[in-house]
Amino acid sequence: NMKKFVHKSDHEREYCNLADAINESVETIIYLFKKSNVKVTKEISSSDIKAFVNPISLDQVLVNLLKNSNEAIIDANIKGGEIIISLGASDDGKWAVIKIKDNGPGIPEDIQDKIFESFYTTKEVGKGTGLGLSISYAIVRNHGGTITCDSTLGHGTVFRAEFPVEVE
Numbered sequence: 001n002m003k004k005f006v007h008k009s010d011h012e013r014e015y016c017n018l019a020d021a022i023n024e025s026v027e028t029i030i031y032l033f034k035k036s037n038v039k040v041t042k043e044i045s046s047s048d049i050k051a052f053v054n055p056i057s058l059d060q061v062l063v064n065l066l067k068n069s070n071e072a073i074i075d076a077n078i079k080g081g082e083i084i085i086s087l088g089a090s091d092d093g094k095w096a097v098i099k100i101k102d103n104g105p106g107i108p109e110d111i112q113d114k115i116f117e118s119f120y121t122t123k124e125v126g127k128g129t130g131l132g133l134s135i136s137y138a139i140v141r142n143h144g145g146t147i148t149c150d151s152t153l154g155h156g157t158v159f160r161a162e163f164p165v166e167v168e
Helices: 002-008 018-028 030-036 056-077 132-142
Strands: 014-017 039-044 050-053 084-088 095-102 146-151 157-164
Touching: 014 018, 014 056, 018 030, 018 039, 018 056, 018 084, 030 039, 030 056, 050 056, 050 157, 056 084, 056 095, 056 132, 056 157, 084 146, 132 146, 132 157
Parallel strands: 039 084
Antiparallel strands: 014 050, 084 095, 095 157, 146 157
């Protein structure tokens, strides 16, 4: 992973196997899940879904979302914390869909429209920059995709990122 990071340009895109990308991103931060005793489950409907992306940027998005889910579970002191990562294709087959769902505390409805803004954070001073979600949003949009959040207090959060499967 480190070799890929050092030798790739931030702008180089390639057809990337998303199942492999998810596995690599989880492996990169597996120590966090072990440390916090959070279970990570992968539900991959097809191991050959590919999108035309920059692998480093995709990894940054996945790691940001996974770390946020993990931190939400830890901060809420949820025993039996779980993150479910799913990968599939949209019904029309034009989009690769990655969902990261957690059983954390959820995001209050009144701030959900702010979470992708730069420097917006609910964390205490020194714990976060408020850049992770805004950077992830920019990366996904730059790849021609979309990223959304669906959250209910007390019932967790689902981030959904969609990437086009073909070059436009």
